[in-house]
Amino acid sequence: MRADARRNRARILAAAEKVFAEQGSSGSTEQVAAEAEVAIGTVFRHFPTKQALLQAIMKDLLARLADQASELAAQEDPAAGLFTFFASLVSQAAAKRTVVELLAHAGIDVPIPDSVQTLRHSIETLLVQAQKAGGVRHDVRLDTVIALLISACQGAVHAGWDLDLQDRTLAVIFDGLRPARCS
């Protein structure tokens, strides 16, 4: 790959990340091209399809999230780690529509199956450790946690939560995940 081609590819990815974060996947390829200061043909040279461009970005995002989850699993309080991861993702969702659409389809479609699988596994580790530490009920399954995660992200984006509302809403969910305790 020629040097200028590599440079353009990077510019396009950065531009796409920005445009799609703001507008979701309905952002147009022309906007991406403009943001990258590149002709539209160049975008289609590097990514034969808009779909392919989206997948490239999502693969990146999934990897970053899996990393974050792994780091949190290594901490001393894994339950807090799970909740931190949860809250962090929801916060990102509010700012980046891409995150939401990604997670939304992560369960059904199979655009980037292995990346999704990696993230699922990271979350599973986080969950299992949180349960071992007694911070999360034992009858909660991975798919339940993921369903709640997706829901919260979707809700945050589509209903425009402020920080206060987000905290109070997540508090309810976290309380439902914790083992029963006398008040």
Next chain:
Amino acid sequence: MRADARRNRARILAAAEKVFAEQGSSGSTEQVAAEAEVAIGTVFRHFPTKQALLQAIMKDLLARLADQASELAAQEDPAAGLFTFFASLVSQAAAKRTVVELLAHAGIDVPIPDSVQTLRHSIETLLVQAQKAGGVRHDVRLDTVIALLISACQGAVHAGWDLDLQDRTLAVIFDGLRPARCS
């Protein structure tokens, strides 16, 4: 209004309900016209805009939901009523994309403000009574419940929950809404 016009209006509304339930608001006006067995011009005669057609359907839907909430509030166990309403809405969401988009924007946009307000008020009644009966925490606010409702609906649609997953996910949320209890 002439008799045939009234008949066509009804057909169009029914067709739109079906099309938009399946495809969400991205369903085309032409599909609605086809489903109603009517020319596309007729659709635009009755509803000057696609938006107007959507609003007509949503107004209907909101009214039905508010009714349902009111009925449930009149029952003997209001907390169970709230949870029933919650689960019912989520079930509908899985089948009708319209429901989701409606609720999603109910918080931000103001397409049909008074109808939304009515529904909010019905849910508030349900919540207050559930709290009085001791079935729901007192520190839970209306906007929290609505945020959770929207989230669950969004999650159900976008991640394609089956019945089992839905039950387990809602169980977590409901548990978070209930007052603390020793196991």
Next chain:
DNA sequence: AGCTAACATGAGTGGAAACTCAGGTTCTCA
């Protein structure tokens, strides 16, 4: 029955967005 306002029809318009390609430009290697 006959008249007319109300209504229905559907080809057509405009615009937006994904994708293509012929022709011009630039990197790179010998």
Next chain:
DNA sequence: TGAGAACCTGAGTTTCCACTCATGTTAGCT
């Protein structure tokens, strides 16, 4: 440094969809 492969460009093509309007049809009143 010069040839040529790789790359970039952007006007054009195609598709889809909301919306319009000139023309044809009918309900309903007298």
